[in-house]
Amino acid sequence: MEDDPLTSSEPPLKRHPTLQPLSREHMSGLIQARNLQRAAAGDVRQRRAAVEAFARVWHTEIRSHFDDEERLLLPLTERPELRSRLLAEHGVLRELAEQCAREPEASASDETMMRRLGCLLHDHIRWEERVFFESIQRDHPEELAHLLHEADRIERLRPGARPRHTLGSRAGSGPEREKADEHGS
Numbered sequence: 001m002e003d004d005p006l007t008s009s010e011p012p013l014k015r016h017p018t019l020q021p022l023s024r025e026h027m028s029g030l031i032q033a034r035n036l037q038r039a040a041a042g043d044v045r046q047r048r049a050a051v052e053a054f055a056r057v058w059h060t061e062i063r064s065h066f067d068d069e070e071r072l073l074l075p076l077t078e079r080p081e082l083r084s085r086l087l088a089e090h091g092v093l094r095e096l097a098e099q100c101a102r103e104p105e106a107s108a109s110d111e112t113m114m115r116r117l118g119c120l121l122h123d124h125i126r127w128e129e130r131v132f133f134e135s136i137q138r139d140h141p142e143e144l145a146h147l148l149h150e151a152d153r154i155e156r157l158r159p160g161a162r163p164r165h166t167l168g169s170r171a172g173s174g175p176e177r178e179k180a181d182e183h184g185s
């Protein structure tokens with residue numbers, strides 16, 4: 001059975017170590033995508049909460065995640081269909097995300113935009129996991145190995161990129177979490 005990032009707290013078993021922090025961040029991206037889509041059908045309070053939550057994760061995590069994918073992974077592939085899809089989708093998602101951050105009230109009253117953003121983010125992450133990351137690690141394992149220090153940097157900077165084996169029973173809080181945070185400072 002396929003490893004589903006929404007039900008699994010860890011990246012796919014065969015994910016290259018350099019890609020694992022980015023794969024872990026995909027899980028919180030998928031959660032945001034689902035929240036936006038669900039809240040779009042809800043009342044204004046639910047829509048506002050979903051837009052505000054997304055804008056927070058955008059600033060703390062997803063924005064830098066996109067930058068890292070472009071800086072680290074794009075130079076590894078010359079396949080035009082991969083490069084153009086990644087850049088095009090990042091472009092649209094950046095625009096919609098900045099709109100949410102800049103105009104949360106207006107964004108929360110635009111159900112169509114919320115649904116579109118959630119759907120695009122979901123499909124983008126699924127495509128990266130199934131196609132883009134798979135292709136990069138299959139065709140460029142050695143180049144990826146040289147970027148392992150970048151994976152360490154990402155884990156230090158962004159808590160959502162760190163391994164989560166201590167989170168199962170603690171749901172992201174408590175001593176284990178604090179220990180993980182200390183390692184990042």
Ligand SMILES: [Fe+2]
Pocket residue numbers: 065066069090124128
């Ligand atoms: Fe991406």
Ligand SMILES: [Fe+2]
Pocket residue numbers: 022026065069125128
């Ligand atoms: Fe990604």
